[in-house]
Amino acid sequence: xxxxxxxxxxxxxxxxxxxxxxxxxxxxxxxxxxxxxxxxxxxxxxxxxxxxxxxxxxxxxxxxxxxxxxxxxxxxxxxxxxxxxxxxxxxxxxxxxxxxxxxxxxxxxxxxxxxxxxxxxxxxxxxxxxxxxxxxxxxxxxxxxxxxxxxxxxxxxxxxxxxxxxxxxxxxxxxxxxxxxxxxxxxxxxxxxxxxxxxxxxxxxxxxxxxxxxxxxxxxxxxxxxxxxxxxxxxxxxxxxxxxxxxxxxxxxxxxxxxxxxxxxxxxxxx
Amino acid sequence: xxxxxxxxxxxxxxxxxxxxxxxxxxxxxxxxxxxxxxxxxxxxxxxxxxxxxxxxxxxxxxxxxxxxxxxxxxxxxxxxxxxxxxxxxxxxxxxxxxxxxxxxxxxxxxxxxxxxxxxxxxxxxxxxxxxxxxxxxxxxxxxxxx
Amino acid sequence: xxxxxxxxxxxxxxxxxxxxxxxxxxxxxxxxxxxxxxxxxxxxxxxxxxxxxxxxxxxxxxxxxxxxxxxxxxxxxxxxxxxxxxxxxxxxxxxxxxxxxxxxxxxxxxxxxxxxxxxxxx
Ligand code: SF4
Ligand code: FES
Numbered sequence: 001x002x003x004x005x006x007x008x009x010x011x012x013x014x015x016x017x018x019x020x021x022x023x024x025x026x027x028x029x030x031x032x033x034x035x036x037x038x039x040x041x042x043x044x045x046x047x048x049x050x051x052x053x054x055x056x057x058x059x060x061x062x063x064x065x066x067x068x069x070x071x072x073x074x075x076x077x078x079x080x081x082x083x084x085x086x087x088x089x090x091x092x093x094x095x096x097x098x099x100x101x102x103x104x105x106x107x108x109x110x111x112x113x114x115x116x117x118x119x120x121x122x123x124x125x126x127x128x129x130x131x132x133x134x135x136x137x138x139x140x141x142x143x144x145x146x147x148x149x150x151x152x153x154x155x156x157x158x159x160x161x162x163x164x165x166x167x168x169x170x171x172x173x174x175x176x177x178x179x180x181x182x183x184x185x186x187x188x189x190x191x192x193x194x195x196x197x198x199x200x201x202x203x204x205x206x207x208x209x210x211x212x213x214x215x216x217x218x219x220x221x222x223x224x225x226x227x228x229x230x231x232x233x234x235x236x237x238x239x240x241x242x243x244x245x246x247x248x249x250x251x252x253x254x255x256x257x258x259x260x261x262x263x264x265x266x267x268x269x270x271x
Numbered sequence: 272x273x274x275x276x277x278x279x280x281x282x283x284x285x286x287x288x289x290x291x292x293x294x295x296x297x298x299x300x301x302x303x304x305x306x307x308x309x310x311x312x313x314x315x316x317x318x319x320x321x322x323x324x325x326x327x328x329x330x331x332x333x334x335x336x337x338x339x340x341x342x343x344x345x346x347x348x349x350x351x352x353x354x355x356x357x358x359x360x361x362x363x364x365x366x367x368x369x370x371x372x373x374x375x376x377x378x379x380x381x382x383x384x385x386x387x388x389x390x391x392x393x394x395x396x397x398x399x400x401x402x403x404x405x406x407x408x409x410x411x412x413x414x415x416x417x
Numbered sequence: 418x419x420x421x422x423x424x425x426x427x428x429x430x431x432x433x434x435x436x437x438x439x440x441x442x443x444x445x446x447x448x449x450x451x452x453x454x455x456x457x458x459x460x461x462x463x464x465x466x467x468x469x470x471x472x473x474x475x476x477x478x479x480x481x482x483x484x485x486x487x488x489x490x491x492x493x494x495x496x497x498x499x500x501x502x503x504x505x506x507x508x509x510x511x512x513x514x515x516x517x518x519x520x521x522x523x524x525x526x527x528x529x530x531x532x533x534x535x536x537x538x539x
Contacts, residue, residue: 070292090280091280207364208300208364208367208368209293210294210296218379219385224374224385224386227368
């Protein structure tokens with residue numbers, strides 16, 4: 001058992017006028033995460049301490065916070081690996097604080113909503129399931145697969161030096177989502193999103209500090225997405241489109257789905 | 272949803288300096304901006320200084336002799352350093368911002384090796400060249416009495 | 418597409434500056450090396466040498482081009498930074514206008530000096 005200090009920046013938007021620091025002493029053991037340390041504080045020392053978590057396994061993106069001046073997931077960070085006697089915790093930077101370690105992520109989600117983060121098809125011809133489908137090759141999938149593993153935790157937004165000054169800057173997460181849909185071969189919404197990409201507070205303010213990529217817990221690489229999007233904008237400016245959108249493939253739908261399922265069922269029965 | 276007001280927690284220009292432990296590229300970003308502002312200041316002064324030649328040979332030579340003092344020479348060296356850094360880091364940024372030096376999208380498998388690793392060899396080479404040129408400039412400054 | 422065009426111009430300017438300023442630095446500050454290589458004489462900042470350069474159309478036009486690109490690049494960068502601090506639409510307008518005004522003033526001053534100065538001018 002090891003004693004480690006947790007120095008936490010506390011603030012409640014309802015009652016406090018200014019944030020203040022409070023230190024707790026936590027008994028740690030190997031394998032314990034920062035999140036478990038917080039749970040111990042709430043159980044034994046202070047029931048009013050607030051933070052947000054859900055999955056405890058780096059999937060939901062609720063528990064991002066500033067751990068020793070670095071935006072990270074509390075559930076994904078081992079206390080042992082920090083090799084510090086004092087762990088400082090703050091709510092994510094560049095977001096308003098709701099309470100203690102809980103940031104108000106609404107500004108990020110509003111920007112995300114504004115960039116139309118869904119498949120757009122000109123003429124609305126998204127095929128109905130079972131009738132036909134849009135074919136996508138593995139190469140086409142690779143164009144956006146990396147960017148689709150974002151869990152919207154906001155760590156990149158807290159690390160971004162541009163966002164640290166300009167609250168209207170779209171920021172790494174919404175911009176990555178923009179590129180994720182732009183580079184999907186099923187999507188034709190590039191021109192609709194162009195206004196957002198081209199405007200003030202958008203990609204022209206990114207100069208590859210690459211802090212977002214460095215802190216992203218899922219390896220999404222927002223900085224790469226933004227630079228690739230810049231290239232797409234340049235190509236678009238000179239009227240070079242890099243790809244033609246996927247076309248509905250009717251023959252795909254004629255596949256007998258029952259025949260596809262059959263071997264799976266027989267395998268199960270054998271077991 | 273009710274907008275939460277009060278503590279905005281934006282860390283502002285503090286982020287540029289020491290808010291957080293930056294990666295190397297994060298510090299280059301800050302240096303690129305600082306050197307850029309310095310160069311713009313220098314350029315404005317440069318335009319007016321060289322403009323003095325319109326006032327004739329005497330004014331020009333008087334101004335030029337003023338620029339040979341040690342303080343001025345040192346400031347000039349700083350401008351030189353800023354220029355060399357800005358130029359070579361700029362080459363990297365051009366390649367990156369046109370989407371050339373960041374690599375293609377990859378499978379995010381831990382440990383993640385993203386665009387930072389892709390551009391790193393380029394960054395290291397350019398920073399070594401920068402260091403060499405800055406050192407050479409320093410020697411030149413010491414060797415020639417201006 | 419205004420911001421994208423500004424940004425792309427900024428990069429084009431950067432490339433032009435890289436080439437021209439490389440030349441400029443070479444001629445003005447590596448004079449020791451150049452003197453050994455090309456057997457030229459005298460300091461580049463000496464009055465006579467300056468007059469000689471000022472008479473050359475090549476120097477005149479590259480200087481004006483360098484001035485224009487450097488100012489665009491510089492003030493675009495400054496504007497980018499300022500707009501991160503003052504990000505209201507009004508500030509956007511004011512900062513953009515101020516940057517253009519300062520840039521154009523410096524450009525015309527510099528261009529006037531470059532063009533009007535020559536062997537017969539003073
Ligand atoms: S890009 Fe990474 S750091 Fe940013 S919100 Fe998504 S998962 Fe989090
Ligand atoms: S609790 Fe879900 S990511 Fe940490």
